[in-house]
Amino acid sequence: MGFDMSIFLTQIPNVILLGCTYTLIAIGFSLFFGVLDVVVFCSGDIAVFGAFGVLGSYAIISTTGLADLPTGIMLVALMIIAAVLCAFLGVLTYYVSIKPFEKSSTLMPLLSTIALGIVLREGIGIFYPTGRNPQSFPELIPSGTFFSTDLFNLTYKNLFVFVVTVVMVLLLLLFLNKTRMGSSMRAVSQNKELAMMSGVNIRRTIVFTFILGGILLSIAGTLIGVHYGTMRVDWGSTFGIKGYSAAVVGGLRSTNGAIIGGMLFALIEVIVTCTNYAVFATPAAFVVVILFILLKPEGIIGEKSIEKV
Amino acid sequence: MKKRLLLLAMCLVLSMGLMAGCGDDSSSSSSTSGDSTVSSSTDSSSDIPEGTVVKVGFIAPITGSNAAEGTAAANAFQMVFDELNAAGTLGYEVEVVVMDDASTAESAASAAQYLTADSDVIAISGHWNSGCAEATIPICIKAEIPLMIWGAIGDTLTSEANYPYVTRVAPTSAQENEPTVANVYELGYRNFYIVSDTTSYGTQNTATFTAEVANYSDATILGTDEVVIGTIDFSAIVAKIAASGADAVYFGGVSTEAGLLKKQMVAAGLDDVVLFGISGIASSDFVTAAGVDAAEGTISNMPGVDPTTTTLGQEFIAAYAAAGFSEPIGAFTPYAYDSAVMLIAALESIDGVPTAELMIDAIANAEGEGLLGTTTFDEIGQTTNPASYMVVCENGEWVAYSESSYAN
Numbered sequence: 001m002g003f004d005m006s007i008f009l010t011q012i013p014n015v016i017l018l019g020c021t022y023t024l025i026a027i028g029f030s031l032f033f034g035v036l037d038v039v040v041f042c043s044g045d046i047a048v049f050g051a052f053g054v055l056g057s058y059a060i061i062s063t064t065g066l067a068d069l070p071t072g073i074m075l076v077a078l079m080i081i082a083a084v085l086c087a088f089l090g091v092l093t094y095y096v097s098i099k100p101f102e103k104s105s106t107l108m109p110l111l112s113t114i115a116l117g118i119v120l121r122e123g124i125g126i127f128y129p130t131g132r133n134p135q136s137f138p139e140l141i142p143s144g145t146f147f148s149t150d151l152f153n154l155t156y157k158n159l160f161v162f163v164v165t166v167v168m169v170l171l172l173l174l175f176l177n178k179t180r181m182g183s184s185m186r187a188v189s190q191n192k193e194l195a196m197m198s199g200v201n202i203r204r205t206i207v208f209t210f211i212l213g214g215i216l217l218s219i220a221g222t223l224i225g226v227h228y229g230t231m232r233v234d235w236g237s238t239f240g241i242k243g244y245s246a247a248v249v250g251g252l253r254s255t256n257g258a259i260i261g262g263m264l265f266a267l268i269e270v271i272v273t274c275t276n277y278a279v280f281a282t283p284a285a286f287v288v289v290i291l292f293i294l295l296k297p298e299g300i301i302g303e304k305s306i307e308k309v
Numbered sequence: 310m311k312k313r314l315l316l317l318a319m320c321l322v323l324s325m326g327l328m329a330g331c332g333d334d335s336s337s338s339s340s341t342s343g344d345s346t347v348s349s350s351t352d353s354s355s356d357i358p359e360g361t362v363v364k365v366g367f368i369a370p371i372t373g374s375n376a377a378e379g380t381a382a383a384n385a386f387q388m389v390f391d392e393l394n395a396a397g398t399l400g401y402e403v404e405v406v407v408m409d410d411a412s413t414a415e416s417a418a419s420a421a422q423y424l425t426a427d428s429d430v431i432a433i434s435g436h437w438n439s440g441c442a443e444a445t446i447p448i449c450i451k452a453e454i455p456l457m458i459w460g461a462i463g464d465t466l467t468s469e470a471n472y473p474y475v476t477r478v479a480p481t482s483a484q485e486n487e488p489t490v491a492n493v494y495e496l497g498y499r500n501f502y503i504v505s506d507t508t509s510y511g512t513q514n515t516a517t518f519t520a521e522v523a524n525y526s527d528a529t530i531l532g533t534d535e536v537v538i539g540t541i542d543f544s545a546i547v548a549k550i551a552a553s554g555a556d557a558v559y560f561g562g563v564s565t566e567a568g569l570l571k572k573q574m575v576a577a578g579l580d581d582v583v584l585f586g587i588s589g590i591a592s593s594d595f596v597t598a599a600g601v602d603a604a605e606g607t608i609s610n611m612p613g614v615d616p617t618t619t620t621l622g623q624e625f626i627a628a629y630a631a632a633g634f635s636e637p638i639g640a641f642t643p644y645a646y647d648s649a650v651m652l653i654a655a656l657e658s659i660d661g662v663p664t665a666e667l668m669i670d671a672i673a674n675a676e677g678e679g680l681l682g683t684t685t686f687d688e689i690g691q692t693t694n695p696a697s698y699m700v701v702c703e704n705g706e707w708v709a710y711s712e713s714s715y716a717n
Contacts, residue, residue: 004552006547006552007545007548007549007552010548011544011545011548014542014544014545018542018544125372125444129637130376130377132372132374132376133374133376133377133594133597134374134565134568134597134598135595135597136597136598136600139600153577153578154485155576194463198430220691228541228542228569228572229572229600230565230568230569230597230598232374232565234374234539235541238539238541259378269542270544270545273545273549275549278534278535278536278545278546278549279507279534279535279536279537281536281545282537282540291396
């Protein structure tokens with residue numbers, strides 16, 4: 001195999017950072033699947049839409065007198081703008097491509113969200129200036145290193161991606177467990193009928209989930225842009241499928257599962273890349289997904305569901 | 310339970326299909342215009358009914374990851390024919406039909422099907438991607454319409470079997486890799502690491518580069534990695550490059566991935582390891598993906614002649630700028646231009662209204678004077694003009710190495 005352990009050790013931060021980007025998208029899938037039993041396939045494209053929201057807002061702000069804002073404030077402002085845009089897009093996704101098919105087979109919203117993803121991708125490609133070409137992501141995080149060892153250097157960008165992911169996940173867990181709306185979301189996820197009978201406003205809960213999912217995905221898109229310093233419109237499908245696979249591996253309804261799935265997916269990719277067969281990195285990760293679907297379809301942290309016949 | 314299993318499996322299959330290449334469709338038409346610098350002299354208007362229009366197809370990646378290169382090529386191709394039509398020397402009008410191959414074989418095949426179904430189309434100039442050319446060559450041969458490749462360099466695209474239907478103004482992979490290895494060797498680099506993509510372009514580059522390096526006894530290849538096109542994270546590969554001790558990395562793919570690799574090399578502290586490649590990486594997309602700072606010092610082979618050093622080239626650059634196109638001139642833009650020049654040379658050699666049948670021989674025997682000098686085709690339709698020069702990325706621009714501050 002030619003696996004080089006010393007090279008792999010240098011890649012541990014990379015596994016975590018790559019895992020962070022997959023995790024947030026996987027959580028988006030989990031949230032949507034939890035309340036609706038529907039795979040929202042345009043989640044990766046919503047994330048990229050968020051990143052283009054940052055790019056577009058930055059381009060507009062740069063032409064105004066606000067261009068000299070401190071980079072920290074600028075970054076927070078851009079992330080808020082992108083989050084608002086993606087929250088709207090999340091709600092739009094629900095009303096356009098899921099709600100009309102509530103009574104149909106679950107395949108219908110699956111296809112309609114794939115279609116919406118293509119519309120988003122092509123829309124950005126057509127309407128964003130040179131939208132199909134790679135876009136340089138604004139350098140809003142200092143480029144220096146804050147921690148060095150013999151094995152690896154950690155940059156401020158690495159720190160930003162990691163800290164933001166951890167904070168977002170903690171806030172989400174806090175929200176799900178400590179707030180009324182969070183309880184409603186969990187209730188709808190576990191048993192929609194029972195939740196309805198207990199007085200949970202299902203529609204409001206679903207719409208809120210899409211707002212929350214949109215915000216999380218926008219942050220995922222922004223982190224991908226910050227991490228790679230570049231963004232391209234077709235990355236939505238790449239990150240979307242990897243995020244979805246991570247969610248499946250972890251257990252589609254579980255936030256913790258999404259984190260484990262995201263990290264595992266990244267780990268497999270990096271381990272295989274460290275061998276002499278780097279070309280098999282992504283296929284190997286997907287083979288693991290297929291094995292999970294076959295052998296443990298409920299995922300690592302999923303509960304076995306028993307359907308009444 | 311079973312239903313859910315089935316659903317999950319279906320989702321996976323669907324999504325893999327999506328990853329494999331969804332999105333870009335293949336139809337697009339262009340009406341861009343500009344000034345050209347080519348003059349035509351032959352008047353062959355005898356027996357030509359008034360208002361006669363013939364069509365030539367031009368297939369390029371107008372959308373997708375190589376859109377910058379493809380669109381600039383289409384602009385240049387259109388400019389030459391706009392000039393020709395304005396002069397009116399042929400006695401008929403030549404309409405350019407621009408089609409998009411989006412760098413995917415299926416879109417390329419669909420574009421070729423569209424063009425070959427049109428009886429007014431007498432010749433096609435096509436492709437920046439070898440995989441796209443491989444898809445359209447059988448379609449053009451079956452339809453008996455000549456295909457002149459302007460930008461794809463896979464060695465086997467021009468061959469005895471494909472001649473005389475397929476000709477090419479661009480160099481082959483071997484014609485590009487030979488001077489590339491010679492140039493970096495002369496700069497003192499000896500320890501190479503290869504990273505290529507898994508397309509036919511990438512694998513061909515790995516093979517030809519490896520074979521070329523074997524000609525230098527003190528040069529070694531310390532490692533070879535292949536990545537799927539669309540790879541975003543190169544960190545683990547960068548770590549392998551660092552561990553190998555290579556002083557130069559050859560990238561046998563195209564611009565976006567090359568840019569991401571270079572950016573991640575610099576981020577990992579490999580500032581002193583040079584990235585180099587052949588013309589596939591030398592576009593503005595590379596600089597965007599890498600960022601101006603990380604792109605600095607990247608070396609590429611550039612086929613043809615530096616247009617800034619010739620009168621015709623300078624006139625073309627001025628005319629292109631005057632036309633106000635948003636896409637900068639790319640590595641293969643001069644080839645698209647010369648492809649138009651060669652088609653016009655063939656059209657001029659035909660008395661009366663040209664047909665696809667007449668164009669096949671006319672193209673094979675054509676001789677044109679374009680941006681790259683004099684082009685003719687050899688016995689398999691390959692250009693006899695494999696000129697090239699070395700460029701370096703300096704302050705975000707690809708400039709001739711000899712003109713750069715690196716030359717000192």
